[in-house]
Amino acid sequence: MAHRWTNNLTRADVTPYGAYLNRRELMAGLAGLGLGLAGITASPARAETLEPNSWDDITSYNNFYEFGTRKDDPKANAGGMTTTPWSIRLDGMVDRPGTYDLAQILPQMMIEDRIYRLRCVEAWSMVVPWQGFELADLLDLAGVQDGARYVAFETLLRRDEMPGTRYPVLDWPYVEGLRLDEARHPLTIMATGIYGKPLPNQNGAPLRLVVPWKYGFKSIKSVVRITLTDSEPPTSWNKAAPGEYGFYSNVNPNVDHPRWSQKAERRIGGGLFAKKVPTLMFNGYEQDVAGLYDGMDLARHF
Amino acid sequence: MFADRINRALRRLPAWPVYLLALAHVIWLIWLGATGGLGIEPIEALEHALGLTGLKLMIAALAVTPLRRFAGINLLRFRRALGLTTFFYVTVHLLVWLVLDIGDPAAIWADIVKRPYITVGMAGFVLLVPLAITSNDWSVRRLGPGWRRLQRLSYPAALLGASHYVMLSKGFQLQPMAYLAAVLALLALRLPWKRWRREIPTA
Numbered sequence: 001m002a003h004r005w006t007n008n009l010t011r012a013d014v015t016p017y018g019a020y021l022n023r024r025e026l027m028a029g030l031a032g033l034g035l036g037l038a039g040i041t042a043s044p045a046r047a048e049t050l051e052p053n054s055w056d057d058i059t060s061y062n063n064f065y066e067f068g069t070r071k072d073d074p075k076a077n078a079g080g081m082t083t084t085p086w087s088i089r090l091d092g093m094v095d096r097p098g099t100y101d102l103a104q105i106l107p108q109m110m111i112e113d114r115i116y117r118l119r120c121v122e123a124w125s126m127v128v129p130w131q132g133f134e135l136a137d138l139l140d141l142a143g144v145q146d147g148a149r150y151v152a153f154e155t156l157l158r159r160d161e162m163p164g165t166r167y168p169v170l171d172w173p174y175v176e177g178l179r180l181d182e183a184r185h186p187l188t189i190m191a192t193g194i195y196g197k198p199l200p201n202q203n204g205a206p207l208r209l210v211v212p213w214k215y216g217f218k219s220i221k222s223v224v225r226i227t228l229t230d231s232e233p234p235t236s237w238n239k240a241a242p243g244e245y246g247f248y249s250n251v252n253p254n255v256d257h258p259r260w261s262q263k264a265e266r267r268i269g270g271g272l273f274a275k276k277v278p279t280l281m282f283n284g285y286e287q288d289v290a291g292l293y294d295g296m297d298l299a300r301h302f
Numbered sequence: 303m304f305a306d307r308i309n310r311a312l313r314r315l316p317a318w319p320v321y322l323l324a325l326a327h328v329i330w331l332i333w334l335g336a337t338g339g340l341g342i343e344p345i346e347a348l349e350h351a352l353g354l355t356g357l358k359l360m361i362a363a364l365a366v367t368p369l370r371r372f373a374g375i376n377l378l379r380f381r382r383a384l385g386l387t388t389f390f391y392v393t394v395h396l397l398v399w400l401v402l403d404i405g406d407p408a409a410i411w412a413d414i415v416k417r418p419y420i421t422v423g424m425a426g427f428v429l430l431v432p433l434a435i436t437s438n439d440w441s442v443r444r445l446g447p448g449w450r451r452l453q454r455l456s457y458p459a460a461l462l463g464a465s466h467y468v469m470l471s472k473g474f475q476l477q478p479m480a481y482l483a484a485v486l487a488l489l490a491l492r493l494p495w496k497r498w499r500r501e502i503p504t505a
Contacts, residue, residue: 057342069475072341122472124343169473240473259417259470261409272335272344275405 052115053126055195057269062202063120064221065169066155066162073164074202080161081222083206092152092227095143102206106192108141109133114189114210119251119283121215123276125265130210131193136184144180144228151183152176152233153209154225170236176220177233177247178211179292187212187288190223213282213289215249246302250293251283255302305374312377320383324359328352328394345402349395356391357467357481359384360460364488372491382437385456389434392427392463419469426462429455457492460485 052058064074067081086102111131119125139151157173159165165172182188191210192199199205204221211218217237227233237245244258253263264276282289293301331351335344340351363384369375404410413420433455435441442449464482471478 061342065473069471069473071343071346124346167474167476169475256416259419261413261416263409264406266343266345266403268343271338272332272348272402274345 050115050117050127052129052195053269055197058126058128058194059200059202061126061268063122063216064164064202064204066157066164066172066174066222067202068164069169075200077163078201078205081156081158081201081205082161083201083222086206086224088207088223089225089227090138090142091225092229093145093148094139094228095145097142100141105138105141109137109190111192112189114191114212116187116210116212117280117283117285118212118216118219119265119279121217121245121249121257121262123257123260123262123265123279124268125279126268129195130189130191131196132189132191132210134186135188135190135209136186138190138226139184139228142226142228147230148228149180150229150231150233151178151180152225152227152229153178153220153223154227155220156222156224170240174220174236175233176209176218176235178218179232180228181292182211182289185289185292187285213251213285215251217245218249248293248298248301250289250298250302251279251281252298252302253279253281255299303374309374309376312375312379317380317383320380320387324387324390327355328391345398349398349403352391352395352398353467356388356395357463359388359391360456360463361481361484361488363388364456364460364485368488368491386434386437389430392430396424396427419466422462422469423466426459426466429459429462433459457489461489 060075061071062074063071064078067074067077084103087099088102088105089097089099091097111133114130114132116128116130117125118128135151153176155174156162157165178188189210191204191208192206194200194203199208201222204219204223207223208221209219209223218235232247235245235247237249238247251262256262262279265279266274266276280286331340331348334340335348338344340347363381366377366381366384369377400410404413414424415421433453436445436449436452445452464478464485468478468482
């Protein structure tokens with residue numbers, strides 16, 4: 001648990017789930033009475049720009065190709081995924097390889113609130129109030145061996161529960177990877193919930209990776225296997241289109257996707273007339289993570 | 303005969319409702335988008351709905367000639383309406399992208415030049431412009447046989463439109479491929495197969 005990351009946004013910056021649903025009514029009512037509501041009207045300026053998206057936005061607009069390629073497919077089709085019991089295989093260069101039961105892992109982890117930006121490679125973005133624990137803590141549970149340099153992840157592949165996997169859209173199962181220092185970075189978490197509720201299946205239940213300074217597809221969902229290796233693991237989108245999706249996939253407004261610009265993004269939930277907003281270097285986490293890439297040419301290692 | 307019955311039924315139908323339906327549908331889509339009826343990402347949903355309907359109408363217009371030649375079903379009276387509504391949907395699709403999606407003139411030009419799928423889509427649109435302009439009786443009379451040649455621009459336009467859809471999709475997806483296959487099949491039916499076969503030396 002070295003250099004634990006401190007969240008400068010607190011629970012008070014999250015619009016409570018209940019208030020969120022009633023927010024319009026509340027605002028209208030309270031404005032009429034001349035009252036303010038702490039946490040909504042008194043948020044600091046920075047938190048205002050990071051106002052989390054609604055539960056509906058976060059859980060209805062998803063990329064989870066195992067359940068279909070349309071944004072509304074995951075919500076419609078992911079209900080059939082069995083998420084309990086759930087176990088994760090921790091193997092490769094670890095001291096204690098094995099199949100770990102999630103129910104036994106969770107009590108040993110420190111679950112925190114993390115309000116993160118989420119930037120999809122498709123040039124849209126959201127703000128998500130996650131709950132989760134640092135991946136570093138899970139890796140320590142298995143004991144990372146000295147020579148390990150990368151972490152490989154694998155998503156569940158259960159064809160009868162995942163209709164999208166009947167088509168060769170990608171080479172199933174979905175795999176992803178991080179360099180060990182990226183994986184151990186305090187910003188990198190394994191998420192278990194949103195808005196204090198368990199992760200919905202379409203968001204990667206029961207356990208998913210969240211790497212907030214990388215494009216969303218790096219944050220692999222419904223993880224069943226984590227392997228420590230000494231060489232760069234293959235990643236699904238890199239295998240599908242290496243010219244478009246590199247291993248690092250750091251959010252970078254200066255490096256365009258070959259088919260579209262990455263300079264700006266559209267915030268989900270803005271409606272039909274919302275303007276795009278500029279994309280931030282490392283998705284706004286430059287201060288925290290730029291050091292990981294010192295000396296690297298980010299246009300080549302994209 | 304079956305085809306005759308269809309043709310007789312169709313003869314009573316006017317073509318003008320096609321225009322009215324298209325206009326009403328586009329207004330309905332925009333209204334849905336503005337009022338939350340297209341989900342939480344209405345710009346993308348609107349772009350896709352307009353583009354896809356445009357492609358479907360293009361395919362319908364391309365099917366008119368093969369249907370008549372091979373099935374005896376005569377939809378010729380509807381072809382102009384299908385073509386012009388194709389152009390209408392594609393134009394609104396382009397406008398939504400220009401105004402609501404990108405919004406920044408410099409970024410628009412950069413995208414058209416730099417992004418192959420946008421270049422291809424844009425080229426398809428440009429090819430549709432002369433077709434739409436000449437889709438009236440006066441132009442048909444004025445251009446004579448040249449009009450028929452000019453209307454063949456619809457072949458590359460359809461090909462570019464379907465390619466645009468395939469190119470913008472992530473991963474290997476079935477639906478865009480199916481549209482491209484439909485366009486290719488309809489164009490293949492226009493190749494002079496018989497003449498070509500006759501020209502092959504039989505010795």
